[in-house]
Amino acid sequence: MKKTVVLMGSLLIICAFLGVAALNLTFGVPKITDMDDYFLRFGQEQTGTNNQCTSVTFDFRGFDTLGESTVLFCAVIGVALMFRKMQEGEEHEDE
Amino acid sequence: MRMSKLVRTGADFLYPAVLIFGLYIVAHGHLTPGGGFQGGAVIATGAALVIVAYSYTEVRQWLSGKVLMGQEVIGLMGFIGVALLAFAFGQVFFFNYLNASGSLFGIPVPYGINAGELNTGGFVPLMNFAVGIEVWGGLTLVILYMLSGIRKEVS
């Protein structure tokens, strides 16, 4: 019980620091927009797409999408490995 | 214990509609909101609908694990292959070699608001298809593997 109260108190202090930092941000007026101004002005001519989010994902920042596809592939292989182990465990117990 | 005839017929009617809607989201990723990842998740939801309506043992006879794993591998290799083909045109890795050329998806687009045409976009529609096929195979495989780990309750 005492450990719970101490933990929640320290988490409240940390989130109070985050709250003070959040109050100083401006919502609706981004501070640094040079890269995105370039993407919005020249993206349609250089990639040929109308959707600027897709042009940023697949053309201007394609390496991040390559890494993300690899992470999804490895996660599916990990799930397959877990259940192969589980089915082999049942067969060994029967012998 | 099977689901009633009403549920099974409803799933029979809805599954082609969900499949075509998901492929539409994948194919028009360069004109409207959407793309490869979103469309692949919608198609995997259609597979979950069929698994709920029919039982798991019946669906396991229709879908095989090896075909879905092959589909996922083809998706990832297609993505890397389309990006590596830029070396054949003398440019760097990931260069958009189909944009504003005369061939497959290569009509140039000037700056401004327009009505959108399907034939534009460079190699972005090809990569959308590759990623959509990979996410479809991967998420359906995760659903099938997790359902295979459930044991029957001993009464």
Next chain:
Amino acid sequence: MLWNLPFITVVVLTFIGLVTVLLKRNIIKILLGINILESAVNLFLVSLGYREGGVAPIFTLAPSELMVLPTPQALTLTSIVIGVATSALVLSFAMVLKKKYGTVDINEIRRLEG
């Protein structure tokens, strides 16, 4: 304070997610806390790129030419997919642990030997 409401929501969601990860004993509840933390970070990323009076950054039949920044939206897509991968792996761990130890309480799993 009302003009910063998305950022205040991010702080509240972070607090709820951290409390759930640190104070619960069931693995499924800890996984839900991890998902709440991921949602807070995605909301923060998307709300950093908002411009006052802007529309979605798509040129097909757009209402105006003042658009929102597209880069944070592309990176949030990657973050959502990584959250899906993490949740799938933790759920399969929970199924294998339940089969081996008979319980999903993390204090019990730590005390059993071999």
